[in-house]
Amino acid sequence: xxxxxxxxxxxxxxxxxxxxxxxxxxxxxxxxxxxxxxxxxxxxxxxxxxxxxxxxxxxxxxxxxxxxxxxxxxxxxxxxxxxxxxxxxxxxxxxxxxxxxxxxxxxxxxxxxxxxxxxxxxxxxxxxxxxxxxxxxxxxxxxxxxxxxxxxxxxxxxxxxxxxxxxxxxxxxxxxxxxxxxxxxxxxxxxxxxxxxxxxxxxxxxxxxxxxxxxxxxxxxxxxxxxxxxxxxxxxxxxxxxxxxxxxxxxxxxxxxxxxxxxxxxxxxxxxxxxxxxxxxxxxxxxxxxxxxxxxxxxxxxxxxxxxxxxxxxxxxxxxxxxxxxxxxxxxxxxxxxxxxxxxxxxxxxxxxxxxxxxxxxxxxxxxxxxxxxxxxxxxxxxxxxxxxxxxxxxxxxxxxxxxxxxxxxxxxxxxx
Numbered sequence: 001x002x003x004x005x006x007x008x009x010x011x012x013x014x015x016x017x018x019x020x021x022x023x024x025x026x027x028x029x030x031x032x033x034x035x036x037x038x039x040x041x042x043x044x045x046x047x048x049x050x051x052x053x054x055x056x057x058x059x060x061x062x063x064x065x066x067x068x069x070x071x072x073x074x075x076x077x078x079x080x081x082x083x084x085x086x087x088x089x090x091x092x093x094x095x096x097x098x099x100x101x102x103x104x105x106x107x108x109x110x111x112x113x114x115x116x117x118x119x120x121x122x123x124x125x126x127x128x129x130x131x132x133x134x135x136x137x138x139x140x141x142x143x144x145x146x147x148x149x150x151x152x153x154x155x156x157x158x159x160x161x162x163x164x165x166x167x168x169x170x171x172x173x174x175x176x177x178x179x180x181x182x183x184x185x186x187x188x189x190x191x192x193x194x195x196x197x198x199x200x201x202x203x204x205x206x207x208x209x210x211x212x213x214x215x216x217x218x219x220x221x222x223x224x225x226x227x228x229x230x231x232x233x234x235x236x237x238x239x240x241x242x243x244x245x246x247x248x249x250x251x252x253x254x255x256x257x258x259x260x261x262x263x264x265x266x267x268x269x270x271x272x273x274x275x276x277x278x279x280x281x282x283x284x285x286x287x288x289x290x291x292x293x294x295x296x297x298x299x300x301x302x303x304x305x306x307x308x309x310x311x312x313x314x315x316x317x318x319x320x321x322x323x324x325x326x327x328x329x330x331x332x333x334x335x336x337x338x339x340x341x342x343x344x345x346x347x348x349x350x351x352x353x354x355x356x357x358x359x360x361x362x363x364x365x366x367x368x369x370x371x372x373x374x375x376x377x378x379x380x381x382x383x384x385x386x387x388x389x390x391x392x393x394x395x396x397x398x399x400x401x402x403x404x405x406x407x408x409x410x411x412x413x414x415x416x417x
Contacts, residue, residue, distance in 0.1 A: 001402065003027055003034045004093055004120075006086065006111060007101035010038040011045065012294070014239050015319045016102045016127040019217060023099075023398070026218075026391050035093050037086055039106050052088045054081035057106050060269070062168065075108065076175050082107040087114035097402045100124040100188065104136075105175070109184035116187045121405040124185070125192040127316060131185065132205035134172035135161045137243055139313045142355075144336065149205045153177045189405035192398075194317035195338025201314070213401055218394035219322035219385040226328035226382050227302045230375035233261045234364055235304035235329075237297060237320050240268030245310035245334065247277055251357035252310075254281035256365045261285045262308075265292050265300055301327040305374050306367050309333040312354045317342065325385040330377035332363055348381035 007020050024034040035048060040056045047053065059076075062069055075081075090098075098115045100122060115122055128136040133148050134156040140147065147155035153173040155161075162168040179185065191208055192215050193199035203209040234253065238244055246264065253262045262282070264274070267290050278286035292300065301307060307324040309315065314337030321342050324331050331349040333339040343349040350367065352359045367374055 001027075001032045001096045001399070002094060003032055003402075004037060004089065004095035004098045005034060005101065006037045006098060006103055006107070008038050008103055008106035009041060010036055010047065011041060011043040013043075016125075018294075018319050019125070019127070020099075020101050022218075022220070023395075026395050027398075030392075030395055035089070035095070037089050037111075039082070049085075049089050049092075052085040054079060054085050054107070059105060073171050076105045076171065077108060077178055078110045079106075079108045080110065083110040083113055086111045087117075090114055090118050090120065095120055097405065098122045099398075099402075102127055102130075104130045109179055112184070112187045121402070121408070122188045123190040123192060123401055123405045124188045125194070126198055126202065127194075129198075129201060129205075129314070130176070131180075131207045132202060134169070134176040137313045138201070139243055142242065142312060144312075144314055146201075146204075148176075149201070151177075151180065151206065153180075189408040190401050192401060195341055197314065197338040197341065198316050213404070215394070215397045215401060216389060217317050217319055217322055218391045219326040219389040220391060221326050221382070221386045221389070222391060224298055224323070224326040225302070226326075227375070227378050230305075230371040232303050232305035233263050234368070235263050235265065235300060235307045236310070237265040237292075237300070237307065238309075238318070240264070240266055240270040240274055242270060243311060243313040244268075244270075245312040245354065246270065246274050248312070248355055248357050248360060249308055249310040250274060250278050250281055250286060252360035252364060253278075253285055255357055255361035256368075258285065260361075260364050260368050261287070263287045263289065263300065263304065265289045265297060267291045298323065298327055301329050304329055305371060306349075306364070307331050308360075308364070309339060310352075310354070310360060311336060311339070313337070315339050322385060322389055325381040325389070328378040328382040330367075330374055330381050332360070332367065344384075346377075348377055348384055 005020050005024050009017050012018050027034050040053045098120050129138045130136045134153050140159045140161050153176050156173045157169045160166050160169050162172045191212050193212055194217050199212045199214050253260050301324050307329050311334050317338045321331050331343050333343045334354040335351050345351050350363050352363050
């Protein structure tokens with residue numbers, strides 16, 4: 001098959017990008033032909049269709065000046081440049097299917113129109129809750145929030161969910177409401193949910209319930225070596241942003257005492273605050289690595305005793321958990337979202353309440369005090385990855401979803417669903 005993957009970022013920025021690039025590599029290895037489309041960015045690798053990519057748009061922080069912000073808001077709703085660029089790529093690449101990922105804001109659902117006109121079936125992996133929540137995360141004031149699930153997107157404005165700003169929240173709410181009202185995502189034949197939790201929430205929100213399919217992510221068990229020696233520090237790997245709960249982890253390390261140390265791999269807007277917090281609460285026991293390459297990340301995981309996912313939002317199915325399992329390392333995660341579907345307490349990791357530094361400190365102290373047990377939990381995690389998240393099984397399920405999309409009745413017209 002000829003498969004075109006579409007995502008706003010084309011470099012390894014986060015879990016969605018890592019998944020897309022790794023899936024494309026698996027599909028190429030299986031004999032398919034893949035290509036990608038997104039927006040221009042300084043960190044993009046050399047790209048076959050560079051001339052057709054829409055210009056880079058920075059939204060965090062928002063552009064300065066009313067004119068620039070107005071243009072950005074217009075592009076969030078509908079991007080002629082993205083639509084035109086994708087039309088040219090579709091005409092040249094001739095895909096059998098278009099696999100969408102995170103296209104919100106920077107590309108917008110405008111990119112669906114040229115694919116629809118070309119008669120190419122579309123599927124979309126839901127990496128977050130954007131189609132049900134204007135700010136992606138079902139999170140308000142640092143706590144899980146489902147106020148917008150029924151379509152009342154004005155709640156995002158009332159609660160200032162976007163950057164604590166009513167204006168930013170209003171733009172996000174208008175975007176989600178407009179796309180919902182116009183049925184902008186109606187041409188997508190199947191929406192892939194990596195977790196059952198995601199599928200449940202999207203169904204509750206009325207996001208095309210009859211088109212939702214659950215396909216868990218995969219772990220690269222065939223190419224990733226497993227941990228061979230017990231011991232190691234605590235590791236966090238991911239974007240340093242508020243919803244990830246790294247502040248809670250640092251507080252927990254401070255409470256746990258000198259025997260517990262943490263290595264933090266990743267970057268993001270919270271890094272200066274987190275570094276200052278670590279210096280105050282756990283001096284000399286938190287090491288920040290910044291962004292690391294995939295091979296180094298796997299080395300860091302294997303060198304750790306346990307990986308921690310201290311998220312305070314409804315995580316979907318984070319790739320880092322599956323990567324830890326593939327490396328033979330257990331996971332400490334919070335009880336939110338799809339995480340309990342992955343981590344089985346006492347078998348391959350531990351679950352703790354979100355935003356509870358004391359509970360996390362107690363778990364880390366207990367875990368780090370018994371390296372042989374952690375090693376055994378990691379071995380069980382590796383076996384789970386081999387049994388449930390093998391890459392070849394995942395590729396087959398994705399191909400089956402493509403076939404379902406191709407067999408679905410074509411969309412007759414653009415408009416409200």
